[in-house]
Each structure stands twice: as C-alpha cells, then as structure tokens.
Amino acid sequence: MDELAMSYRAPVRNGGLRAALGSLVRREYKTVQALDQVSFTIGKGEVVGFIGPNGAGKTTTMKILSGILHPTAGRVAVLGDTPWQRRAPFLKRIAFVRGSQPVGGSQELTVMDSLEYQRLLYDVARPDFRRTLDELQQLLDLQLDRQLRALSLGERMRVGLAMALIYRPEVLFLDEPSIGLDVTAAAQIRRFIADHVRTTGATVLLTSHYVADVTSLCERLILIDQGKLAYDGPFAELSARLSPYAADLLESLREEDR
Numbered sequence: 324m325d326e327l328a329m330s331y332r333a334p335v336r337n338g339g340l341r342a343a344l345g346s347l348v349r350r351e352y353k354t355v356q357a358l359d360q361v362s363f364t365i366g367k368g369e370v371v372g373f374i375g376p377n378g379a380g381k382t383t384t385m386k387i388l389s390g391i392l393h394p395t396a397g398r399v400a401v402l403g404d405t406p407w408q409r410r411a412p413f414l415k416r417i418a419f420v421r422g423s424q425p426v427g428g429s430q431e432l433t434v435m436d437s438l439e440y441q442r443l444l445y446d447v448a449r450p451d452f453r454r455t456l457d458e459l460q461q462l463l464d465l466q467l468d469r470q471l472r473a474l475s476l477g478e479r480m481r482v483g484l485a486m487a488l489i490y491r492p493e494v495l496f497l498d499e500p501s502i503g504l505d506v507t508a509a510a511q512i513r514r515f516i517a518d519h520v521r522t523t524g525a526t527v528l529l530t531s532h533y534v535a536d537v538t539s540l541c542e543r544l545i546l547i548d549q550g551k552l553a554y555d556g557p558f559a560e561l562s563a564r565l566s567p568y569a570a571d572l573l574e575s576l577r578e579e580d581r
C-alpha cells in the first residue's frame with residue numbers, strides 16, 4: 324500500500340443537556356485523520372506484527388486492506404486486487420478476524436451450522452471442507468454441536484479462527500486475536516497461529532496489545548502512531564540506537580502488557 328490516508332467525519336459532541344438537544348437540530352462535524360501517508364509492502368508468506376497505541380490507526384488499516392473501508396487517498400493492492408472493489412474471488416482469498424467480535428451471525432446456530440454456512444458462502448468443495456474441518460477440529464479442539472451463544476470468550480475466538488480458515492485464505496488479517504483471553508487461552512491461540520502459518524505458508528498481518536503475541540510470531544514489525552508509520556523493520560533491530568522514538572513506543576506497550 325502506498326501513501327494511504329483515511330479521514331473520518333465524526334460528529335462533535337459537547338457535554339450537557341443543552342448541547343445534546345442542540346446537536347439534534349444542528350450537527351457539527353470534525354475531521355479525524357486516522358491514517359496519514361502510510362506506505363508498506365508485505366511479501367507472500369511474511370508474518371508481520373502491526374502495533375501502536377490505542378487509536379493509532381491499526382484497525383482502520385486492516386479494514387481498508389480487507390475491503391471494508393474505502394480510503395480517502397492512496398493506492399492499495401492485496402493479492403493484486405483493490406480490496407474495496409470486493410470482488411468475490413478476492414474475498415475468498417483473504418480473511419479478517421477480530422478478537423473483539425470473532426463470530427457474527429445468529430448466535431442460535433451451532434458451531435457446525437456456522438461452518439457449513441461458511442462452506443456455502445465461500446463455495447468450498449465438500450471433500451476439501453471435510454479435510455480442513457478434521458484438521459481444525461484437532462488443532463482448535465472444536466465442539467461442533469455447541470451453540471454459539473453458549474461459548475466462552477476463548478472458545479469463541481477458536482471458532483472465529485475456524486470460520487476464517489475453513490476456506491483456506493492465503494492472507495490473514497488478525498486484529499487482536501487474544502484480546503480478553505486468559506494467559507492459557509492466549510498462548511493456545513498463539514501456538515495455533517504459529518502452526519497454521521508454518522504448515523500453510525499464509526501471509527499474516529497481526530495486531531496485538533500483547534507484546535508476547537508479536538515477539539513470538541513475527542520477525543518483522545510495523546509500528547504506527549497517530550496515523551503515521553513510526554518503524555518498519557526486523558524486530559531484532561528495533562533498538563534505541565535506530566529509533567529512540569519507536570523504542571519508547573514499544574516500551575510503553577510493554578508497560579500495558581504487565
């Protein structure tokens with residue numbers, strides 16, 4: 324992606340009843356510059372950590388790369404496609420998994436129903452579906468007859484990953500896959516992602532507030548702050564000498580981890 328920019332138009336809300344009533348009649352808007360001239364390229368099979376403080380622009384970037392949002396400016400190609408054109412063949416080759424909402428749709432469905440729904444939606448041949456399901460079931464310890472609404476946070480994340488991986492996407496956008504999970508569940512997800520990447524050669528862009536996720540899975544790190552790129556390079560080379568600012572940023576994220 325090249326010189327990506329994104330601004331949101333957000334309503335201004337002042338405190339107090341008077342202001343709230345006033346805003347019903349006459350809305351004021353401000354522009355939030357979420358991304359400002361961000362450029363990077365990720366090669367096939369790379370696993371890249373994408374980190375930065377709250378509001379840095381990580382989710383916005385992922386939404387653009389997976390075709391959910393149209394940027395204000397800039398050029399983006401993912402697998403040679405323009406994501407926001409949302410062409411069906413492109414959408415079948417990528418997956419976007421959000422730790423904050425891993426499984427959407429009707430919560431009355433069972434895990435198996437949801438996977439079957441994905442099979443139809445993504446047009447997966449039955450033999451491929453069965454094979455992938457067998458693999459995922461073992462690795463993610465899925466209980467297929469459970470209803471989605473009865474799942475714990477960790478189970479929900481494992482099902483979210485299974486729903487994304489059942490159609491074998493080549494590119495994975497993982498946004499906070501271990502958010503809210505306890506240490507054991509987070510480590511389990513981390514191990515699964517590492518195994519998956521090793522066996523399939525998938526390309527991964529991963530955001531996480533847990534530095535452990537990033538250090539254990541990614542050799543390359545992209546740091547973003549206030550919509551701007553602060554560092555892009557090997558994790559091992561991120562030192563105070565190279566970029567004191569980036570090192571400070573990383574240290575502040577480590578603090579949040581503790």
Ligand SMILES: Nc1ncnc2c1ncn2[C@@H]1O[C@H](COP(=O)(O)OP(=O)(O)OP(=O)(O)O)[C@@H](O)[C@H]1O
Nearest residue numbers: 331332333355357376377378379380381382383384
């Ligand atoms: N729909 C929206 N309308 C207005 N502003 C938005 C919207 N979505 C995001 N923003 C703003 O854009 C900026 C970047 O947000 P984004 O969610 O991409 O950051 P982030 O790095 O993913 O943060 P976090 O770590 O908190 O998830 C923030 O200032 C945020 O408030």
